[in-house]
Amino acid sequence: MRGAAGARIALLLCPLVACLGLTACTGTDPRPVPLTFTQKIARWESASRVGWLVDTQNVGAKPFPDLTVQTVSSGSQWELDVSLCLQHENTNTSTPDDALFVCKARHPKLSDLDRFLSDSQASVLYDYYVDSLQPCLLMAGQPVTTPPSRAVFLAENRRNETWSPWQSSRLLVFGNPQDSARRYRILQAQCPPAPKW
Numbered sequence: 716m717r718g719a720a721g722a723r724i725a726l727l728l729c730p731l732v733a734c735l736g737l738t739a740c741t742g743t744d745p746r747p748v749p750l751t752f753t754q755k756i757a758r759w760e761s762a763s764r765v766g767w768l769v770d771t772q773n774v775g776a777k778p779f780p781d782l783t784v785q786t787v788s789s790g791s792q793w794e795l796d797v798s799l800c801l802q803h804e805n806t807n808t809s810t811p812d813d814a815l816f817v818c819k820a821r822h823p824k825l826s827d828l829d830r831f832l833s834d835s836q837a838s839v840l841y842d843y844y845v846d847s848l849q850p851c852l853l854m855a856g857q858p859v860t861t862p863p864s865r866a867v868f869l870a871e872n873r874r875n876e877t878w879s880p881w882q883s884s885r886l887l888v889f890g891n892p893q894d895s896a897r898r899y900r901i902l903q904a905q906c907p908p909a910p911k912w
Contacts, residue, residue, distance in 0.1 A: 747835035749912055755828040756784050762875045763820035770816065777809065782820040789825045796822040829912075830875075837872035839910050841865055849880045851906035859884050 750758070763782040771777045786796050800818035808814045832840060845862050852859050860883035863871065871877050881899075 747839045747910075747912070748833055749836055750831055750833045752828075754833075755831045756787075758831040758875065759823050759828055760784060760820075765874075766820070767816065777813070780808065780813075780817045782817065784823060785821045787823055787825055787828060793822065793824050832872055832877075832912075834869055834872070836910075836912060837869050837877065838865065840877075841868045843907070843910055844878075844880055847907040848909075852880050852884060852902060855902055855905060857884050857902060 760782060764779075767779065767782065785800075788796055797815075797818045800822055801814055804814035804817050805811060808817060841862075849859050849862065859880045860878075862868070862880070862883075863878050868878060
């Protein structure tokens, strides 16, 4: 009787154990889903509008320029796109700094768009920051501010204001910049690497 009961329990547990190890049981894929190119463009345009408002809030009312993305490129093509834009915008904006802001907003680098993370990517990054990087920095004697909650972190990510142990650490704020850079490289080599997308 005991043998039969044990066999039945084993038959019941086998699918459960197998299910815990596989994502097919839950129907979810553990890999984070990145933003689409269109979503990245929308985030960039939103960040550009906020940036314009922040940069011009102390200067008085300036006309709000069209910050719609026109091209996305890299390397020498990006330099050419921004240069051609500047030739036109220097006559349409009040200052050279405004013209540069407008042109960079309209012609982002591909690498600029890659910094925008989906909620699933931001969640993975949060786990890395809190469970891996922050403890590593603390063990190395590097003070780090208390992280926000996951919900706050995800909300900040959507506004492109993500907390980071690196940014919250005094390493990048105080001291000689060369010493900070050297210390940063040492800690970066000692601590686990960030997730790759």
